[in-house]
Amino acid sequence: MNGAAISFSSKKHTTTDDSTTAAELTELHLRACDVVDFRELLKEIGLEQQEPTIIFQDNQAAIQISMTEGETIDQMVRRLRGRVVRRASWRTVDGRRTYIPGTYSGGVMTLTTPQAEALARTAAMHVGNQAREAVYAANADLVKGYQRVETLDTKTCLICGVADGQVVKTGESRTMLPAHPNCRGVWVPVLKSWRELGIDADEVAPGTRASMDGQVPEYETWRDLLEKAGPARRVEILGPSRARLYAQGYPLEALVKDGRVVPLAELPKRGAA
Numbered sequence: 221m222n223g224a225a226i227s228f229s230s231k232k233h234t235t236t237d238d239s240t241t242a243a244e245l246t247e248l249h250l251r252a253c254d255v256v257d258f259r260e261l262l263k264e265i266g267l268e269q270q271e272p273t274i275i276f277q278d279n280q281a282a283i284q285i286s287m288t289e290g291e292t293i294d295q296m297v298r299r300l301r302g303r304v305v306r307r308a309s310w311r312t313v314d315g316r317r318t319y320i321p322g323t324y325s326g327g328v329m330t331l332t333t334p335q336a337e338a339l340a341r342t343a344a345m346h347v348g349n350q351a352r353e354a355v356y357a358a359n360a361d362l363v364k365g366y367q368r369v370e371t372l373d374t375k376t377c378l379i380c381g382v383a384d385g386q387v388v389k390t391g392e393s394r395t396m397l398p399a400h401p402n403c404r405g406v407w408v409p410v411l412k413s414w415r416e417l418g419i420d421a422d423e424v425a426p427g428t429r430a431s432m433d434g435q436v437p438e439y440e441t442w443r444d445l446l447e448k449a450g451p452a453r454r455v456e457i458l459g460p461s462r463a464r465l466y467a468q469g470y471p472l473e474a475l476v477k478d479g480r481v482v483p484l485a486e487l488p489k490r491g492a493a
């Protein structure tokens with residue numbers, strides 16, 4: 221400020237990244253949080269900032285990943301992966317069907333198309349979730365908690381499916397979303413009721429939410445739909461072994477432990493449950 225440093229830090233991250241680009245993105249996120257804090261502080265003391273704050277970053281890949289504004293997933297994929305020099309294909313090598321990854325040029329990272337798609341989708345979800353969190357923080361006086369909302373289709377993973385509908389009070393810890401590549405989970409705010417806000421009015425009736433089976437009541441979760449799905453659908457969602465355990469009354473929570481799916485080897489064997 222006025223040519224002088226007002227904050228600096230040099231320390232180890234509390235999370236582990238698997239590439240320098242991912243580490244730089246973590247760093248960008250932390251600095252963005254600082255900037256929000258400082259802007260809030262300045263606003264409180266009557267120096268509200270009207271202009272955007274510029275954050276500098278020297279990692280080319282991180283800069284390019286961050287520039288998601290207004291791009292479609294396809295555009296992001298091309299930017300990350302580069303343009304196609306040779307398409308991915310299946311070929312017979314030594315009598316075996318083998319996947320030959322495509323080659324690309326001009327991208328920022330060496331990625332296959334599915335990897336680039338997963339990264340682009342996850343980055344877009346991440347940016348969206350950060351924006352949501354900023355809105356919730358700015359309206360903290362109206363928010364009393366958060367509810368996890370997962371997409372109700374067969375692609376939602378077991379970990380996220382089981383967590384669908386979970387409610388956490390403000391101030392309590394919650395899983396940061398996206399929880400994994402291609403994760404589509406979001407936290408929506410649980411708002412204080414009109415009466416909690418001191419307004420004598422009734423709440424609006426619950427609405428509906430989209431699902432793999434069309435519109436369902438808003439309070440139906442992934443578990444409710446799994447319960448209603450037929451045996452064949454449950455096999456599609458859970459796989460045959462877990463679907464069998466589920467039919468035998470094995471609790472869904474026990475299929476997920478410490479944020480991961482319990483491997484089949486650690487689950488009760490056929491006939492044992």
Ligand SMILES: [Zn+2]
Pocket residue numbers: 376377378379380381399400403404
């Ligand atoms: Zn998931």
